[in-house]
Amino acid sequence: MSDPVSSSQVAQSNLSASAVLGFKNRGDAEWVRLRGLQFSALPSQTIRRVYAHGIMAILVAYLYFSHIPIVWLVGWLAALVLINLRGTLFDRSLIDTDRRSVEAAEYTRQTITSVVSGMLWSVPILFFAPLGTDADMAALLVITGMLVTGAIVFYPAAPASVAASTFILGAATITHLVLSELWVLAVASTLFTITALVGSITVGRTFLLARLAESNLAEKEEVVSLLLREFEENEADWLWEVDTNRRLRSVSPRFAFALGLPQAAVEGQSLMQMITQPDCGPSDYAPSLRELAESLKARENFSNLIVNVYLNGRERWWELSGTPMRDERGRFIGFRGVGSDVTEKRESSEKIAYLARYDTLTSLPNRLQVHEALGDALRYAEKWRTRCALLMVDLDRFKAVNDSLGHMTGDKLLAQVSARLKAILGEGQMCGRLGGDEFAIVVRDASDGDKIDLISQKVIAALSEPYEVDQHTLYVGASVGSAFGPRDGDSVENLMRNADLGLYRAKDKGGGEHCRFEPALHATAEERRRLEASLRTAIHGEEFVLHYQPVVDARKETIVSFEALVRWNSPEHGFVSPGKFIPLAEDTRLIVPIGKWVLEQACLEARKWPEHVKVNVNVSPEQLLEPDFHQDVIKAMAASGLRPERLEVEVTESIFVRDAATARNSLEKIMALGCSVALDDFGTGYSSLGYLRTLRFSTIKVDRTFVQGAAQNSNESLAIINAVVAMAKSLNMTTTAEGVETAEEAELIREMGCDKIQGFYFGRPMISDEARRLFKRHPYELKVG
Known part of the structure; x- marks a missing residue:
């Protein structure tokens, strides 16, 4: 539509008498819209107007044929024919006004035609009636009354024209009756004229409101049709519809494609038979299919129902929503709904769920x-x-x-x-x-x-x-x-x-x-006690040292970060494996001061590296449970002068088992400082999938067991790595593959889309001097090798 005002806006406006007649805001957008709706209906009403005028004119000619000169009568009839012909031709030119703008000149022309027509019908009252009998006069009044009434009832699309001609006829009638001193009839005629004018406006308003409602409905249907077309073009979704016997009808191309058959082959087929195994009765339905069948039988709405279907011998999963349809009398006529194939999505979710447990x-x-x-x-x-x-x-x-x-x-x-x-x-x-x-x-x-x-x-x-x-x-x-x-x-x-x-x-x-x-258990307790005592001494005796293992870019093989790893060489116990003293430190909460020392030393060392190289520091759940852990991070960065973007905190999935809320709060405070957080050993222990959406991890580290499995062509490991990589990309996270020990494993991981690689192939954990020498050896490329 060229009209900038929608029909919904017009329908909400107050349709006063002046708005119905076209006297208000002449020429503006609303006036044009209303006149377009009125005038577009005139061509369909013209033939009735012509018939009415012709019949009434014949009756008038019959009444006064013997009382007035034939020349006058023929002249009047000819004028009446001409004005009706002019009106008919003009009305036909208005057939497209609901799709174009109505000009003020067209409104004026249509009004003038009605005024002239009214004046011609005044001629018999003013000039013919005095020459006839009183009976002729009474018949003439009846004819004009019928003409006015017919115009109101059968010509509602032009209330202004009807009002104009009604007013002229009424004025002529009243004038004649007053001159004839028929006072009672003059008063009655005045009341009739007023009533006719009000009736023409009322009928015109009713007609216009109906046209506005039709226009609104047409616009809404057009919008719905457009939305449905767009919906049908969506590759993942389709529409479905069944009749009262649950047989498919109006099968869309996409739905037929989902069923794996041509449209003609599925039209009229039973929906339940199409999506179940052959010879499968209702008692053998899977729970999801039984739920669908019961909803259809009960004629109830259902939404996002996951249904296990069988198509051409293959198991698929659909997500269906449906609502019952009813006709204008409220009778049930079937179901209509939307659906989509969620098989791949479900399989991916199952892989992730399997990984979690x-x-x-x-x-x-x-x-x-x-x-x-x-x-x-x-x-x-x-x-x-x-x-x-x-x-x-x-x-x-x-x-x-x-x-x-x-x-x-x-x-x-x-x-x-x-x-x-x-x-x-x-x-x-x-x-x-x-x-x-x-x-x-x-x-x-x-x-x-x-x-x-x-x-x-x-x-x-x-x-x-x-x-x-x-x-x-x-x-x-x-x-x-x-x-x-x-x-x-x-x-x-x-x-x-x-x-x-x-x-x-x-x-x-x-x-x-x-x-x-x-x-x-004295022996075990004593060993733990001695080891714990040595561990407490080691914190203050400078027995700990940090080693650094490089993490490289999967494509360029340049160093992007180092993971700081704590080692303990005890004078009493010798070299103590991290797998032995770290759990003991966590049990005794000695991991808190140890972790604080590791954080400080790692930041100091990282300050000596190139600006783009990060340091990764492992943080125990015990540290995260400390209410002021983020203050330790701030102090370590302040003491070293390290920018927050260069520190990446690594946590394991075990943080979500104990006090998940406190751990999450600590991580959010660290992220607010500008540091990044990596999820280490993903999938090997606890489930953290629910937190991947709420905590913005920067990196997910793929455990070495998956890497080794993928190198052995394990379909399960390959599928899990692909799922983790896809999930990380969708959440704007990077992935680091751990435990890469050969060139073949590095190439495989690179092809699977991991962003970073860590493992013996690119470097074993090394002391700080060895790490710095890597930068001196390759000052520009910073490659490991």
Whole structure:
């Protein structure tokens, strides 16, 4: 439409008499719109006007044929024919005024035609009536009354014209009656004229409002049609419609494509038969299909219903929404809705969900599931006054396998270990991998204490059998520590810690043993006490040193950051593995001062590197639980002069298990300073998927087990890495692949889209002087090699 004023705006305006007649705001956008709606209907009403004028003119000619000269009568009829012909031709020129602007001249011309027509009809009243009889006069008044009434009823599109001709006829009639001193009829004629004028305006307003409503509806239908066309063109969604018998109708091309058949082949077919397996009856429907069938049967709205469908022998997942349709009488005529194929989305979600709850190397439940199962078992034991048990399993001599044959062989060995553990377990027992070579078995009902001894012996015997891995015959044993709940611990953490103490005792005995937790585990407690005492001394005795492992750009192979790794060389205990003293430091909360020292030293060292190189510092959950941890970060950066953008804090998924709210608050404060946060060891322990949307991590670090699995063409590892990379890109995060040890692994990771790489292939952890020499060796490219 060229008119800038929409019909919805006009419909809301107050249609006064002057607006209906066209006297108000003549020539503006609203006036043009209203006249266009009125005049576009005139061509359809012209024929009725012509018929009415012709019939009434014949009646007048019949009444006065013998009373007036024939010349006058013929002249009057000819003038009447000419003015009606002119009006008819003009009305036909107005047929497109609902699509174009109406000019003021057209309105004037149409009004003049009506005025002239009214004047011609005044001639019989003023000039013919005095020459006839009183009966002729009465008939003439009836004819003019019918003419006026017919004009109001059958010519509502031109209220201004009807009002003009009505006024002229009324004035002529009143004048004649007054001159004839027929006072009663003059008064009646005056009242009739006033009523006719009001009626013409009222009918005209009603007609105009109806036209406005039609125009509004047409515009809305046009908008809906446009939206539907746009919706149909969307590659992921389609429309569907069924009749009262749930048979498809009005099948769209996209819906037919989703069904995998031509439109003609599916039109009129049963919807449920099209999306279920052959010969599948309602009683055999999957739960989602049954829910769909029940909604259709109950004629109820449904939204975002995930339905498991079968198309051409393949399983797919659809997301459907539908609403019942009813005709103008309220009768049900079928269903209409929208749908989309969410198979790929669901599979991706399932991969991510699997990653969150399962260890991908062994396919065993991860630490999160072990926590949940143990918590459930404790609640069950407390409720029914029984006992549950936790067995901690650690492989003996596994480190020697890793050191001598490499991590790939070690990972394959762990996969076989998990298969043997699965075969041992029975009902009410669950095994999970906690990390490394440590496993946990949750026994829901441990009322019979001998049952735990039996399970432990089976585990030790099964895991001590030889393994065949890559043409190597390997021998590893297993040590088991156990604790009973709630006797040995009424919480998950306490029970795991006490089972771990039993495992320490079994290890101290040389391995291959099962030891239950006892309150007096003197040897283990003494070792931990001495190690803890040494650890406290080490904090102040400068026994710690930082090593730095390079992280490189996957494409350019240039250094983008170093990960700071703490090492402890104790005068009393010698070199202590981080895997041994870090957990002890976390248990005793000594990790807080150790972590503070690491943060300060790493920032000081990073200040000596090129400006674009970051430093990555691992932060323990214990540190994040400190309310003023962000102040430690501020002090470290202030003391070193390091810009916040050059510090990246690395956290593991375990931060989301304890006090997730406090940890999140600490991370948000760090991010507010300008530092970035990386999620380390993603997918190996706890589930943090819910926080990936709310916490703006800068980097997700892909655990080395996935990298090794992908290098061995593991479809599962490849799929998980692809899912993590895709998820990171959608959340504007980068990815770092850990544990890359060969050129082939580096190339594979590069092709899979990871942004950064870390591993022995590009550099082992090194002291600060060695790290700085890398920059001196390659001052421009800063490459590792």
